[in-house]
Each structure stands twice: as C-alpha cells, then as structure tokens.
Amino acid sequence: MVSSPHEAMHRIFEEYPALFASVAEVLGVPFGTLVSVTALPTDLTETRPLERRLDTLLRFETEEEGEFLLAVEAQGKRDPAKPASWAYYLSYLFNKYGQHPVLLVVCQDRATAEWASQPVHFGPPQWASLILRPLVAGPHNMPVITQETEARKDPVLATLAAITHADNPDVGAILKAVSSALGTLPEKLSIPLSELVTQGLGKRPVREQWRNLMVVDTSFYKSWIVEEIRDESREEGREQDRASSILELLQARGIEVPKEARERITTCHDLDVLKTWFQRAITAESTAEVLGQDAPDEEPSSEEDRH
Template sequence: MTSPPHHAMVRVFQHDPDLFGRMAPRLGIAVPAIVETTPLLSAADGSSPVACRWNTQLHLKTAGREELQLLIEAQDRRDPDKPMHWAHHVAYMWSRRRLATCLLILCADAETARWAEQPVSSGPAQPPALTLHPFVAGPHNLPLVTDQDEARADPALAALSAMMHPADPAVGTALKALSAALRALPHVLAYPLTDLTDQALALHPARRAWRELMLPVVREKEYRRAHAEALADSARESLLLVLGERGFHLDEDMRRRVTGCHAPGILRHWLLRAVTARTPQEIFEDR
C-alpha cells in the first residue's frame, strides 16, 4: 500500500492526462507520438478484481492510429507482492478492454524506482510464459525542474518533478520556479497542482517552504469558497422568504433540495421561478 503523499503523483495525471505524452520522450519510452489522451474510469469502478482507487487509467491514441491503454500506479518502497499485482492488473485489463496495455510506475525514491524497473516474469526461465516490462518514472530519470521558463512551459511536469525530488538540495529553487508558473495561471488550473504538490510534500521540510510560497493562492481559494457560500446562503434565504409570502408549502423532498443546494446560480434560478410559479412543483421541474 502506498502512502498518501505518493497518491498525489498519480492524481497529477488525472489533472493533466496529456502529461504522459510529454514525459515519454524524457524517460526514453519508445511510444509513438501521442495525439489524444482520454481518462478512463478508475479501477475503483469495480472493473478489475485488483481494483485500487489510487490508480489512473488513460486511453491513448498515437499518430500512427494505434490505441493503447496506460495504467498508472505509485510505489513508495519495495514490495515483493506488487510485481504479481501489476502483471495481473495489466493482463486483466488487456483482456477486458481488448487494448494493448502498458504500465507506468511512479516513484519518489531512486532505489525503489530501479527495483520497479525490473521485468516481471512467470513460467519457465527459457522462455517465461509471461513477462511484463513496466515503465518507471522516478528521480533517477526525471530531472528536477529548477528553471522558471521550463516550469512555465509545463507546470504539471514541474510539479511532478518536485514531488519526486522532495529532499534534493535544489528543491527550494524548483518550488520557487513552480510557484511563479502557477501564479501566472488561472486559479482553476493553478489550485489543483498547488494542492497536489502540498500533499506530496507532506512528510518533508520542503512543505513549509511551499506553503509560504503559495499562501496567496490558498487564501484566494478560501475567499472564493466563503464568497460562494455567502451568495448561496443569501439566495436560499430569499427563496424561502418568497415561498413563505406566496403561501407555498414544500414537501420533504423539495425542502431537502433547497437546504442541500450550495450553488448560488441554481438557487437564484429557483428564486426567479418562485415569483411567478403557480405551484411549488413548477419551481423545481426541469424545462
């Protein structure tokens, strides 16, 4: 079982599915140019008997029109049981979806990464019945991004590199470059990488430096959330006042919808309907 900080590395690929296509040449992975990447349902959907909610699965299309399935996992230490798990997972998903399937292992420890790179074989030695060659990304083959221009060009890659080098003497420089790149992005794009980097550094002193660098982004998120909650509370209060003035009685399901809604736009939409609706049902019906 991997530790929570390592799960953040996997989630970077959920935030930016195209990252693998940009990483592959750096890792020396001989995959044709990837032109389209689509996230698949997580293994937590029950599609695999070896389901793990920390997996990421991607559907890749290459320039040569080849279609591949990529499974991504994180590993934080040697585990003699994991190679069998990897082989089982790859073989099962290959047979289930009928797509050529490959595996990427993410490691923040060079020794673990080199262990994970070893082929997994089953059967007689000459030849084995089944052999799996995992792709591996780790501090040994993914350099730390310390240049600000490089971080701006690919913030997701810069974030992943920082996650894989948390104890590197130059990690402070890398985090400054990454923070500058993220502050230049819209909040909706910057915050996921800010949060994932924070999670990945949870066990390292570098986390304090990261939080100091990104404090404005964190405060902005907190402000936006508080502002949205205030707008929702105001719209909900106005809606209930209008309903009361019009003598409308809400059944249990309707009241649950109102009290459980935290989207200001939806609540305002119901409020406008409440002004002219002839019955409470008209307020909430789809049109």
C-alpha cells in the same frame, strides 16, 4: 483532501492526462500524437471476493497507433508482491478491454524507482512466458527544474517533477521555480497544481517552505493551502487563549502550577482536553487534579500517511 504523496503521484495524471505525453518524451518512449483520452474505472475486482484496484486508469487515442490503456501506479517502497499484481492488472485489462495496456509506475525514492524499473520474468529459467516491463518515472529520470522559465514551459510536468524530487537536496530551488511559474498561470490551473505539490510533499519539513512560497510568491489567496494556514493560525490562537485562561484561573485561586504542569498546559494542542482542564480548574484543589490521570490518553496522536 488527504495529504498523501501516493495520491499526488497518480492523481496528477487523472487530472491532467496530457502529462503522459511529456513524461513519455522524458523517458524516451514515443507513443504518437495523443488526440483523446478517457478515464476508466479503476476497480479490477473479480466476481470472487478478492479486490484489486489500480491507482489511475486512462484510455488514450493516438493518431498513429490507435488506442491504448495507461495504468498508473504510485509506489512508495519496494514490494515483492507488486510485480505479480501488476502482471495481473495488465493481463486483466487486455482481456477486458481488448486493448494493449502500458504500466507507468511513479516513485519518489530512487532505490524504489530502480527496483520497479527492472524487468520481471514469469516462468522457468528455460522460458519466460511473460515479461513485465513497467515504465518508471522517479527521481532517477525526471528533470530537476530549478528555473522558472523551464517550469513555465510545461507546468504540469514541472509539478510532477517537484513531487518525484521531494527528497532532493535542491528541493527548495525546485519548489521556488514551480511556485514562481504557477504564479503566472490562471487560478483554474495554478490552484489544483499547487494542491498536488502540497499533497505530494506529504509531511516532509519542506512542506512548510512550500506553503510559505504559496503566500509570498503567488496570489493563491483562494487556495485551500492559504485557507489551511489561516485555519491553523486561528486554531493555535484558540489553544493559546484557553491555556492562558487555565493558568490565570489557577493563579487567581492561589493554586501553584509546577513548571512541568505549566509546560504541559501551554503545549497542549487539543481544545477538548483544554476545555476539560479549564472546567476542572474551577473547583480543583491542585494542578495534578486539573490534569488528571487520564489526560495523557485524551490527546490524539498524529495520523501517519497511508502510503
């Protein structure tokens, strides 16, 4: 699973569509009693070679108002081109399905959320032919849930709230409440929700705190989070063993290892590079020959989040 806050912010609605009722209540916009939901294709590409794709698209049916479409977009930053795309999505959906669409934008940044909340008028100042008014869920209006009892009332909403408040100074208390609440739920619900929180935190430092909570506070031992921690520990152990073998081999052959070279060997996290260095150490006459001029380029840089 790609660790991406963008994916978590919209996929939670795809996995748990009933969450929209809770979010709509928080936002103060009633949509009636939901009785059914259908996931729809997100591809809005036209016949010409121009691809347009929503993040998540659902069809809801209510007792009072009948059916409507929900388009969920995760937005990581301000984008002046987005309002025009959103307006296109809504008009396209209405034309394709003949049902009224609602746009929900989910953000983790307050400034982005406030920007997305502003109505956008399409048309000259004298007369706006179209007005875009997205619903926006973000740190400016999602509840800050720091008590387990509150998180247990609606764990899916608590999960989304934790994702949107990933940069909140109290995120530690928020994650503690969510992890404690998830620990009381069946694994078929607790595990996917815990994965969504992990995904939503992205590469923030607090992600490690969340992973530790999963191990200490809950019983998600079958969850991919715990397996990932175990895999990383095994990987680190292999790296350390390989690095030690290189240093021991060089010492046995009487080859001096300068401090900088030793640090470079012990901090390398690429097993393929370490394997190459070990093979060179068997016949090399110096540490510089072991490391080689091409070694720095062999260690891959970390891949950043796409969104």
